[in-house]
Amino acid sequence: MSGLTKILDIENLNVSFYSDSVKTKVVKDISLEVYDGEILAIVGESGSGKSVAMKSVMDLLPVYAKVSADRFLFEGKKFLEIKGKEKRQILGNDIAMIFQDPMTALNPVKKIGDHLIENIRRHNKMSKKQAESLAIEMLERVGIPSPEKRMKQYPHEFSGGMRQRVLIAMALCSRPRLLIADEPTTALDVTIQAQILKLLKNLHETEKMNIVLITHDLGVVASIADRIAVMYGGRIMETGTKDEILYNAQHPYTKALLKAIPGTENGKKCKLEPIPGSVPQMKDMESGCPFYSRCEHAGEACLCEFGATHDYSDTHKSYCMNDLKQLNERGA
Amino acid sequence: MEHLIEVEGLYKHFPVKTFWGRKKGAVKAVDGVSFYIDKGKTVGLVGESGCGKSTLGKTIIRMNDVTAGRILFNGEDISKVKGRKLKEIHSKMQIIFQDPYSSLDPHMTVKDIIAEPLRVYRKLSEAEIVKEVSDLLEQVGLRADDMKKYAYEFSGGQRQRIGIARAISVKPEFILCDEPISALDVSIQAQVVNLLKELQEKYKLTYLFVAHDLTMVHHIADVIAVMYLGKIVEIGSSDDVYFNPKHPYTQALMKAVPKIEKDKVLDLNRDILEGDLPSPLDTQKGCSFCGRCPYAEEICKVNVPELKDDGTGHRTACFMHKKMQKNEIKFA
Numbered sequence: 071m072s073g074l075t076k077i078l079d080i081e082n083l084n085v086s087f088y089s090d091s092v093k094t095k096v097v098k099d100i101s102l103e104v105y106d107g108e109i110l111a112i113v114g115e116s117g118s119g120k121s122v123a124m125k126s127v128m129d130l131l132p133v134y135a136k137v138s139a140d141r142f143l144f145e146g147k148k149f150l151e152i153k154g155k156e157k158r159q160i161l162g163n164d165i166a167m168i169f170q171d172p173m174t175a176l177n178p179v180k181k182i183g184d185h186l187i188e189n190i191r192r193h194n195k196m197s198k199k200q201a202e203s204l205a206i207e208m209l210e211r212v213g214i215p216s217p218e219k220r221m222k223q224y225p226h227e228f229s230g231g232m233r234q235r236v237l238i239a240m241a242l243c244s245r246p247r248l249l250i251a252d253e254p255t256t257a258l259d260v261t262i263q264a265q266i267l268k269l270l271k272n273l274h275e276t277e278k279m280n281i282v283l284i285t286h287d288l289g290v291v292a293s294i295a296d297r298i299a300v301m302y303g304g305r306i307m308e309t310g311t312k313d314e315i316l317y318n319a320q321h322p323y324t325k326a327l328l329k330a331i332p333g334t335e336n337g338k339k340c341k342l343e344p345i346p347g348s349v350p351q352m353k354d355m356e357s358g359c360p361f362y363s364r365c366e367h368a369g370e371a372c373l374c375e376f377g378a379t380h381d382y383s384d385t386h387k388s389y390c391m392n393d394l395k396q397l398n399e400r401g402a
Numbered sequence: 403m404e405h406l407i408e409v410e411g412l413y414k415h416f417p418v419k420t421f422w423g424r425k426k427g428a429v430k431a432v433d434g435v436s437f438y439i440d441k442g443k444t445v446g447l448v449g450e451s452g453c454g455k456s457t458l459g460k461t462i463i464r465m466n467d468v469t470a471g472r473i474l475f476n477g478e479d480i481s482k483v484k485g486r487k488l489k490e491i492h493s494k495m496q497i498i499f500q501d502p503y504s505s506l507d508p509h510m511t512v513k514d515i516i517a518e519p520l521r522v523y524r525k526l527s528e529a530e531i532v533k534e535v536s537d538l539l540e541q542v543g544l545r546a547d548d549m550k551k552y553a554y555e556f557s558g559g560q561r562q563r564i565g566i567a568r569a570i571s572v573k574p575e576f577i578l579c580d581e582p583i584s585a586l587d588v589s590i591q592a593q594v595v596n597l598l599k600e601l602q603e604k605y606k607l608t609y610l611f612v613a614h615d616l617t618m619v620h621h622i623a624d625v626i627a628v629m630y631l632g633k634i635v636e637i638g639s640s641d642d643v644y645f646n647p648k649h650p651y652t653q654a655l656m657k658a659v660p661k662i663e664k665d666k667v668l669d670l671n672r673d674i675l676e677g678d679l680p681s682p683l684d685t686q687k688g689c690s691f692c693g694r695c696p697y698a699e700e701i702c703k704v705n706v707p708e709l710k711d712d713g714t715g716h717r718t719a720c721f722m723h724k725k726m727q728k729n730e731i732k733f734a
Contacts, residue, residue, distance in 0.1 A: 115587040116558075229678045230451075259450040259614060261675045264658040268670040286588060289660025293668035316662055330592040331662065332621040341599075342621065344592035348557045 077248055077280050078104040078127070081141035085119070085126050088134045094352050097123045098304045098376075104248065109274055109281045111291040111312075114301035117349050120284050123301070124250050128167050129157065145247065163193045166241035170253035172233035176225040182209075182236055183221030186243065193244045208239040212269060231262035238269065245277060252284045267294050288331060292316055297385065300324050303360020304352065305376060310386035320380065320398060321388040323361045359391065367392050405438040405474070406576060406608045407462060412436070412471035412481075414454075414461045418683065429682045431457040433632030434471075436709075439576075439625075444602065444609040446623030446640065448616055448655070450679050454632040455612050459578045462610065463495040464488060475576075493523040496569040500581035502561035506553035512539070513549035516568050523572045538567040542597060559590035563597065570601060579611045583618060595622055616659050620644040628652045631682055631690040634709065638716030648718040651691050689721070697722040 085097035097119045104110050114120040126137045127149070142149045144160065152160070169175045176185060186205035190196060196204070202221070209217035212235040225233060234254060241249055251270065255263040271294055273279050285291060291298055291312065298315040300308045300323065308321040319325045329343040347364045359365070359372040369391065377389030388394065414432035417425055431454040439445045447455045460466050462473055468481040480491050496519075499505035506515055516535045520526055526534065536546035542563040553561055562582060569577050579598065583591040595618065601607060613619050619626060619640075626643040628636040628651065636649040647653045654675035660668045677694045680686070689707050692698040701721050709717040 115589060231678060259679075260616070260658040260660075261450060261654060262678070263660070264668060264670070264674045265676065267660075267668070268674055271670050287660060288588070288662050289668070291660075292662045293660045293670060313664075317664060327589060328662070330589050332592075332617045342592035342596055344596060345589040346593075348559055348590065349587070 074105040074107065076103050076143070077106055077145060078102065078282075079141060079143040080127075080139060083123060083126065083137070083139040083142065085122050085131065086136050087132075088136065092353075096304050096352055097126070100301070100304075100306045102299060102306070104280055104282060105297075106280060107278070108296040109271075109283060109294055111283045111285060111295035111298045112301055113285060113288060113291055113298055115286055115349055117303075117352070118301040119304040120301045121252055124167075124252065124282060124284055128161060128165065128250060130167070162189070163244045164246055165248045165250065166244065166246040167250040167252065168234070168237045168241050168254050170256050172230060172237050172257070173225065175237055176233060178225055180224070181221065182223055182225065182228070185236070186221075186240055189240050190243045204243065205239075208242055209236070211242065212236075212239045212273075213265075214239070229262075230258050231265060234258065234262075234266055235269065238266075238273070242273065242277070242279075246279060248280050248282065249273075250282045250284070253286070254283070255290060256285070256287070263290070270294065288316065288328065300327070303350065305360055306389065307361065307377075308386075308388040310382070310388075314383065314386040318382075318386075320382060320386075320394050321390055322365050322367050322392070322397075324388075326364075367397060403440040403443075406441040406476065407439040407610075408472075408474040409438065409462060410436050410472040410474070412458070412461065412473065413469040414457055414466055415469045427683055430454075430632045431682060432461060432469075435629075435632075435634050437627055437634060437637055439608055439610060441575075441608055442602070442606045443624045444611050444622055446619035446626045447610060447612045447629060448614060448619050448626060449629035450614065450655075452679050452682065453629045454682070455629045456580055458629065459580055459610050459612050460497075463497060463576070463578050464491060465497070489523075493519075493572045494574050495576045495578070496572065496574040497578045497580060498562070498565050498569050498582045501585050502558050502565055503585070505565055506561055508553055510552070511549065512551055512553065512556075512564055515553065515564060516549070516571055519568060519572045534571070535567075538571055541570075541601070542567045543593075557590075558586050559593055562586060562590075562594050566594075566597065566601070570605065570607075573605070574607070576608045576610070579609055579613075581613050582611075584613065584615065591618065598622065616644070616656060617661070628655065631680065633690065633719065635691065635719045636717065637709065638714075638718075642714070642716045646716075648712070648716065648723060649691075649720050650695050650697055650722070654694075689719075695722075 080102045082099045082101060083097060084099060087094045087096055100123060112120045125131050139150060183205055187201045190201040190204055206217045206221060209220060214220055214232060214235055255266050258266060270281060274281055283295060295312050297311050299306050302323050307323045308315060315324060319328055326345045330345055332342060345364050350363055358374050359376050362368045362372045371391045375391060377391055380388045380394050412432055412435045415428040415430050418427045418429060420426050435458060449455045461468060464480060472479050473481045483491060513535050516538055517531045520531055520534060535549050539546050539548055544563055583594050586594060611619060611623055623640045626640050627634050630651050636643060636652045647656050658675060675694060680693060688703040688705060692702040707719040707721050709719045711717050
């Protein structure tokens with residue numbers, strides 16, 4: 071992977087929320103790269119910090135959030151130092167984002183066409199007529215039938231899947247280099263989910279659009295992603311290619327997560343193996359491994375220090391204080 | 403095997419009125435459904451959102467009035483009971499709701515939430531109630547002293563446990579589980595499913611498990627019923643329907659589920675079911691699925707298929723079934 075150019079290159083990103091002089095670290099020292107021509111999936115449970123990490127890229131965090139990083143490069147530009155007009159040029163233009171709930175992301179009293187035209191004219195010098203024809207082209211591109219008619223309709227006249235398509239069309243207008251998709255299919259039915267995933271994959275291939283997909287569904291990841299980063303409690307626990315994570319997971323958390331999902335083969339008689347306990351509060355896991363309280367292999371060291379790095383290949387890394395090789399050989 | 407619940411030709415239509423109050427039409431949420439649930443078994447009800455699966459469940463436990471048809475509970479028709487008799491029925495049929503956040507009153511302590519059905523249906527002294535509640539809390543894996551807390555102090559999975567404790571507090575025979583796990587994280591889902599199974603064994607409970615996650619339904623249910631637009635299109639034993647789906651809709655649904663197993667990963671380039679669920683307001687002739695069905699022929703547009711048994715108790719409502727069997731290789 072080292073020969074490829076990095077679109078997004080983040081090292082030791084930290085995000086903290088401040089309220090009444092209490093500081094809560096929600097993203098801790100995460101390092102991420104998005105290479106040109108790949109789909110990166112960030113997997114994690116709710117509250118693992120996956121959305122916050124990517125929203126820091128889009129500058130969408132509330133004012134009480136503080137972002138810092140050792141390195142934060144988007145196409146070679148030092149992203150945290152860019153401000154004002156220059157940044158607005160990039161956001162929504164080179165980087166676009168789509169959200170989980172397509173209903174709340176659209177303005178209910180505005181026509182679909184106006185959503186698109188506003189977005190296009192915001193980033194390009196274009197007449198209304200030109201913008202309109204581009205908008206129609208984009209709606210057609212994302213597979214909305216009779217786009218001219220649909221332009222004049224309001225969001226409530228669209229189904230959930232169609233609304234998500236509209237959001238994708240809006241993001242697509244400026245031909246972004248990077249699309250951040252924050253749980254784009256979570257609110258949709260499985261058949262519609264498959265349609266949207268197919269659309270994203272198509273756009274990834276035809277428009278050369280790189281995608282960061284945030285999701286909690288490992289099945290979705292299996293069907294679309296190239297590389298996976300598993301997050302828990304604000305930290306990255308394991309990264310690797312799709313095959314390395316799904317079929318050769320090393321970290322205790324990733325393994326436990328995979329076991330908690332009913333497989334198709336292992337029959338219905340066997341009991342699911344849930345991860346005991348629940349996700350701890352952010353304030354309770356300042357230092358040490360966030361998985362400490364639920365991990366069956368947790369030891370003294372895990373409480374005060376977070377993971378030593380284990381390298382398995384160029385791409386596959388996991389962070390755990392235990393000697394994972396020994397652990398996995400014992401068949402744990 | 404004794405049937406606990408038998409549903410015969412159940413209809414539930416919601417009238418749609420014009421602004422002036424004149425009847426315009428009806429949303430046919432449940433449109434002629436017949437099936438039964440054996441004592442101590444679980445029936446899984448799956449389908450896309452808007453197909454009427456929740457309405458069917460809520461009509462069976464008489465949260466809705468019945469438009470037409472019969473519901474037999476322990477051999478007794480409960481479709482038209484009212485008043486005190488209905489209250490008695492409700493004490494035997496309980497519900498677990500989808501959203502553990504909105505289904506618990508934020509102003510009530512956990513004790514009051516769980517004790518409410520006890521106070522309504524059983525006459526107990528205050529001391530007995532406290533004893534009962536602490537007993538229930540321990541059964542669902544919470545601590546007895548949690549009863550003084552409020553719902554917001556718990557995580558999603560723990561709240562769902564409170565909802566389960568409330569449902570089993572009156573010792574019901576039947577529980578409608580209305581998507582009890584879809585709002586939970588993957589690692590928590592397995593905990594709740596295991597808890598439901600434990601309680602089923604302990605109290606010989608009968609479940610109607612409404613969900614859209616097919617793998618989870620297969621894991622928990624003995625019988626799977628697939629609904630589309632107010633009708634059951636396929637019903638059979640869990641393994642039959644899951645491993646050998648016969649209706650084209652079930653097959654499409656099954657294929658759209660993103661799976662992790664290496665050879666079963668969702669292939670986005672293969673045929674994906676196109677289109678959306680049609681509105682239940684539009685009355686159309688023939689099979690309700692024919693607009694999206696890849697095998698639809700003339701007969702499907704005119705006649706409504708009925709559920710036909712294949713001899714093993716696996717029933718499918720499709721005309722094209724025999725033809726499909728011949729070129730099954732093409733489909734799978």
